[in-house]
Amino acid sequence: MTQPIIRIEKMIKKYELGGEIVMALNEASLTVQKGDFVSIMGPSGSGKSTFMNMIGCLDRPDSGHYFLDGEEVEKMNDSQLAEVRNNKIGFIFQNFNLLTKLTAFENVELPLLYRGVSTKERQNIIYECLDKVGLRDRAHHLPTQLSGGQQQRVAIARALAGNPPILLADEPTGALDSKTSKEIMKVMQDLNEQGHTIVLITHDPEVALQAKRRVRIQDGQLFEEKRLTEVGGELLGFDTIYQNGNAQYQEQ
Numbered sequence: 611m612t613q614p615i616i617r618i619e620k621m622i623k624k625y626e627l628g629g630e631i632v633m634a635l636n637e638a639s640l641t642v643q644k645g646d647f648v649s650i651m652g653p654s655g656s657g658k659s660t661f662m663n664m665i666g667c668l669d670r671p672d673s674g675h676y677f678l679d680g681e682e683v684e685k686m687n688d689s690q691l692a693e694v695r696n697n698k699i700g701f702i703f704q705n706f707n708l709l710t711k712l713t714a715f716e717n718v719e720l721p722l723l724y725r726g727v728s729t730k731e732r733q734n735i736i737y738e739c740l741d742k743v744g745l746r747d748r749a750h751h752l753p754t755q756l757s758g759g760q761q762q763r764v765a766i767a768r769a770l771a772g773n774p775p776i777l778l779a780d781e782p783t784g785a786l787d788s789k790t791s792k793e794i795m796k797v798m799q800d801l802n803e804q805g806h807t808i809v810l811i812t813h814d815p816e817v818a819l820q821a822k823r824r825v826r827i828q829d830g831q832l833f834e835e836k837r838l839t840e841v842g843g844e845l846l847g848f849d850t851i852y853q854n855g856n857a858q859y860q861e862q
């Protein structure tokens with residue numbers, strides 16, 4: 611059996627708020643295999659952003675274990691964590707975070723400049739990433755000259771520039787209308803088919819449905835949801851599998 615790319619076991623993260631303890635993550639567990647496309651869905655305050663920060667190594671939990679591509683994250687020092695953030699994970703956010711005075715090409719170029727990639731190699735990578743999101747013909751447009759969906763595609767291309775094995779998307783369709791949201795989910799599905807592992811956080815059931823796996827987060831715990839299909843494979847819906855809060859995919 612292959613080693614999972616993400617293995618999180620019984621992660622706890624507490625916050626103190628006005629003298630009260632909030633269990634943002636309460637023994638949250640999740641296993642993600644290479645090539646998975648997982649959506650994590652839950653109501654406001656259920657722990658989505660906290661969990662995303664942990665998967666992305668942007669914050670540290672109080673306890674629990676996190677193995678990223680077999681390496682134990684809690685044993686890493688700050689510079690090793692920064693290395694992981696730069697090389698293993700591509701971040702895609704709801705609000706695109708593009709620099710408005712730079713063209714699409716230049717926005718995608720930023721992480722490559724940071725890494726000291728040569729001019730010729732940069733050009734090849736940038737066009738390759740823009741091709742993946744279907745935006746080569748808009749390479750020299752400013753973000754203000756692009757639609758919301760096109761801006762999100764530039765942000766996805768930028769996340770792809772470092773060729774990270776994992777794409778971590780936090781509400782990537784939150785700022786988009788439903789038509790554009792579908793378009794972005796199609797881009798994510800295509801990237802998944804090309805081999806990228808995707809973990810997507812959303813509060814939108816329509817978006818969550820489009821992932822291969824759906825995990826629900828509630829009160830800081832994760833639950834796998836089982837696909838319910840009828841003869842012919844048509845999707846009828848999902849049913850939650852309660853397994854001590856451990857979201858562990860099993861082929862049905």
Ligand SMILES: Nc1ncnc2c1ncn2[C@@H]1O[C@H](COP(=O)(O)OP(=O)(O)OP(=O)(O)O)[C@@H](O)[C@H]1O
Binds near residue numbers: 625634658813
């Ligand atoms: N820095 C903090 N200090 C105190 N409490 C916090 C902090 N960050 C999060 N929390 C609490 O932890 C719980 C989980 O918050 P989190 O932001 O992860 O939820 P969420 O599912 O992302 O919510 P939303 O969909 O509204 O963004 C909430 O009860 C929240 O109030």
